[in-house]
Amino acid sequence: MRNATSRILVGTLAGTLAGTLLVTASASAQSDRSDWPESFTVGTASQGGTYFVYGSGWANLIADELGISGGGEVTGGPTQNMALVHGGDVALGLTTMGPAAEALAGESPLAPGLSMDNVCALFPMYETPFSITALADSGITSIDDIPDGARIGFGPAASTSDTYFPAMLETLGVEFDRRNGGWSDLGGQLQDGLIDVIAFAAGIPIPAVSQLEVQTDVNIIEFTEEEQQTVLEAFPVSEFQIPASTYQTLGEDARAVSMWNFTIANCGLPEDFVYEVTKLSMENNDRMRDVHRSAATSIPENIKYNKVLPFHPGAVRWYEENGYEIPADLKL
Secondary structure, X not given: OHHHHHHHHHHHHHHHHHHHHHHHHHHHHHHHOOOOOOEEEEEOOOXXXXXXXXXXXXXXXXXXXXXXXXXXXXXXXXXXXXXXXXXXXXXXXXXXXXXXXXXXXXXXXXXXXXXXXXXXXXXXXXXXXXXXXXXXXXXXXXHHHOOOOEEEEOOOOOOHHHHHHHHHHHHOOOOEEEEOOOHHHHHHHHHOOOOOEEEEEOOOOOHHHHHHHHHOOEEEEOOXXXXXXXXXXXXXXXXXEEOHHHOOOOOOOEEEEEEEEEEEEEOOOOHHHHHHHHHHHHOOHHHHHHHOHHHHHOOHHHHHHOOOOOEOHHHHHHHHHOOOOOOHHHEO
């Protein structure tokens, strides 16, 4: 009887101790969140685009898993997101390395002279390739073949393509007549002979190119090694190969360049909050791919493609805990 009583007392004490530890742990976890924002917003872009789908889905994942209110917000895209995150109007956002470099250097068209240095990188999203297409009967098979005064479509005005591709081609010595429009519209203009070349910065396969090559013969023009290197040295882009399987026209991979997209955060956000956001995003790629298939490249191995923005201390902590090195010049 005494032994039974002892077992009951020990079990009761153990249960009480476990309960006390659980309460203490819960209280500790709650106190760790004391400086977390009550809610957050992710700056994306226009509805229907990859940024809006990716950003809104990512925001929902964070909100659901971390138990905090949050969502995506329609914005003007990468350039405006840099300004919104810098000013604290949104906590998180999405941007490409080009607008990020301009904003950091005080060259953003939204605020010339203002260095947007309160923006930190979190993790890589995906890359946007730059590619060139012309009709086969144009005789244009290389960038060097593009004649002076050629009418080149660069996509929607103020888009990443329209901002960077003209400057890239100018750096390569191309003289052109600049045209803007939606990709489908420009594809129709190319087929009708109203323009000579389309310079795309968009995810591949580009529907307008896929449609064109079904209807007519096209040339997908690659960069030479020298041209690629010249552009790599002058712009915040990376090497890229357009896989031959992307288009019927390609017999082998085509050399190009691409610009990486990264998630960003206001540098003043609490370290613990950003650590948890980074941990959630980097340790659940299957769930990130459910948000958008482009998240297949949203993996820590691709942090090397950010050479512009410092990483948030919370992100740095997760990377270094998991064996990924962050260069000293990219730490606050």
